[in-house]
Structures are given as structure tokens and as C-alpha cells.
Amino acid sequence: MVEISDTPTAPGSTPFGKDRLVQGIIEPEEVRILAVDATATAFEAEYRHLSGRCSAEIVADLCAGAALLGADLKNDERLSFQARLSGPIGGFLCEIDRDLNFRGSTHKKTVPDLDAESGRIADAMGSGSLQVLRSTAATIVYQGITTMEAGSVAADFERHLSESQQVASALLLRHTYDRQLVSAQGLLLQALPSATESAFERVTMEIRRRADALDAWPRDPEALLATVCAGFGLRTLGTRDVRFRCRCSRERVVDMLRGMGPPEDGSGWPEVSRVGCAFCGDVFEVPPSELV
Numbered sequence: 001m002v003e004i005s006d007t008p009t010a011p012g013s014t015p016f017g018k019d020r021l022v023q024g025i026i027e028p029e030e031v032r033i034l035a036v037d038a039t040a041t042a043f044e045a046e047y048r049h050l051s052g053r054c055s056a057e058i059v060a061d062l063c064a065g066a067a068l069l070g071a072d073l074k075n076d077e078r079l080s081f082q083a084r085l086s087g088p089i090g091g092f093l094c095e096i097d098r099d100l101n102f103r104g105s106t107h108k109k110t111v112p113d114l115d116a117e118s119g120r121i122a123d124a125m126g127s128g129s130l131q132v133l134r135s136t137a138a139t140i141v142y143q144g145i146t147t148m149e150a151g152s153v154a155a156d157f158e159r160h161l162s163e164s165q166q167v168a169s170a171l172l173l174r175h176t177y178d179r180q181l182v183s184a185q186g187l188l189l190q191a192l193p194s195a196t197e198s199a200f201e202r203v204t205m206e207i208r209r210r211a212d213a214l215d216a217w218p219r220d221p222e223a224l225l226a227t228v229c230a231g232f233g234l235r236t237l238g239t240r241d242v243r244f245r246c247r248c249s250r251e252r253v254v255d256m257l258r259g260m261g262p263p264e265d266g267s268g269w270p271e272v273s274r275v276g277c278a279f280c281g282d283v284f285e286v287p288p289s290e291l292v
């Protein structure tokens with residue numbers, strides 16, 4: 001249990017420090033491996049959206065999964081994930097950019113019947129579809145739709161990877177929850193072009209076995225890699241920061257409202273136009289004087 005003070009923690013300053021993603025290569029099997037600790041990012045998402053247990057746990061996996069899948073974005077590319085789900089959580093929307101800035105949440109923030117117990121994520125999610133969009137400000141680089149059927153972000157993101165990239169991949173996500181999120185972490189393994197199918201399967205099976213056997217994953221992604229890759233030839237390639245950061249701003253909201261124009265019933269702008277950001281939960285209140 002992590003010590004949390006009684007006073008609410010402000011967004012941007014979580015008790016979990018900085019999140020990091022570490023990349024490495026397992027040699028000679030030629031398997032790319034990435035480890036991420038996205039705990040502070042996931043905690044900020046939970047805090048900002050006042051999420052109940054199911055929403056917080058789903059977003060924990062989204063943070064870690066999106067950071068791992070977004071690690072190879074280039075220039076101003078962004079990767080967005082939008083799911084429509086049959087379960088009471090309704091779906092989710094999240095985005096990661098080239099600098100590993102994450103933003104997003106589930107549609108419903110609380111599902112009281114399910115939030116009261118542990119292990120109800122699959123029931124909260126149900127099944128549905130996942131749209132993955134890789135884009136720049138100017139163009140769509142890739143767009144794919146896959147089914148969401150496993151009730152697990154890891155399994156559904158892994159299916160998306162194998163369908164879209166045609167590269168053998170394994171995605172492992174782990175989070176812990178104790179009245180609030182305590183950890184959000186992940187591992188991604190991908191076969192490099194020179195890897196053989198049998199070598200990839202052997203490495204993946206062993207690392208999955210070791211990761212599953214650990215009661216708690218080390219929070220430090222380097223320590224996590226060292227633990228699950230012990231005995232393999234691991235070469236680490238570098239570390240990057242991961243964080244929660246949204247692109248919304250008052251200026252964009254004002255521009256959007258001006259673009260929409262006042263209500264069509266002729267009543268003019270309301271005393272206050274209130275616009276909430278679905279990605280970060282910020283609410284902007286705009287008086288009519290700013291809209292002329």
C-alpha cells in the first residue's frame with residue numbers, strides 16, 4: 001500500500017514520481033522488448049476523471065498499453081484508440097503522441113454495481129469494436145478496426161498489433177488497485193525481422209511465465225527487464241519519460257464555440273457556455289463576451 005496524504009493530490013504532482021519507458025533487444029534471438037511504468041500517468045487520469053474502480057483499472061491498462069504501442073511513433077504522429085463496448089462502461093477514448101504524452105478515459109467513470117468488487121473489468125467492458133488511428137496533423141497514416149472480445153485491454157491490443165502490423169507480438173499489462181490505483185505497468189515483445197518464429201515463441205513463453213509468476217513487478221522498468229530477462233542477452237537501448245498531458249486549451253474551446261455559433265433558437269449565447277474535455281476532464285466556462 002502506497003502512503004497517500006489526506007489532502008487531494010493536484011494533477012501533475014502524483015505521489016508516484018515520473019513514469020518511464022525502457023527499450024531493449026534480446027540477443028541473439030532478435031526480440032525487441034519494451035517495459036513501461038505508467039503508474040503516475042494512470043493515477044492522474046483516475047484523479048482527473050474521478051474514476052471508480054473499473055474505469056481506473058481499464059485506464060491503467062490503456063496508459064501502459066498505449067505508451068508501449070506508441071513508442072515507435074515518428075515526427076508529429078499520434079495514436080488514438082476508440083472503443084465502443086456493450087458493457088456498462090460504454091467504451092473508451094485515449095491518445096498517445098510521439099513524446100509519450102497520454103490523455104483519455106472510459107466513457108462512464110463509475111459503474112457502482114461492479115466497482116464494489118474486484119475482478120469485474122471484463123463485465124464492465126463486455127464486447128465491441130476498437131478503432132485505432134495513427135495520424136499526423138495533416139493526414140491519416142493508418143486506420144484499423146478490430147473486435148474487442150476478450151474483456152482485456154492486453155489481449156485486445158495484442159490482437160490489434162498482430163492484425164495491423166503482421167509482426168509477432170506479445171503484450172503483458174499488469175496493474176494493482178487498493179482503494180485507488182497503485183501501479184500500472186506493461187511489457188511488449190516483438191519479433192525483429194531477423195528473428196525466427198521458434199526463437200520468438202521460446203523467448204516470449206519464458207518471459208510471460210516469469211512475469212506471471214511474480215507477485216509484484218518491480219516499479220523501475222529497468223529492474224523489471226532485468227528480472228524477466230535474466231539469463232537472456234539483454235541490450236538496453238534507452239529510456240523515455242511518459243506522462244499525462246492534454247492538448248485542450250481555452251483558446252481551442254473558444255474557437256470551437258465561435259465555429260458552432262450561438263444556439264439556433266435565437267436565444268443567443270447562454271450566460272456561460274460550459275465545455276468539458278473528454279480526454280482530461282477539464283471544464284471551460286466561457287462567457288458570451290469572449291464569443292463575439
Ligand SMILES: [Zn+2]
Pocket residue numbers: 246247248249277278279280281282
Ligand atoms: Zn483536455
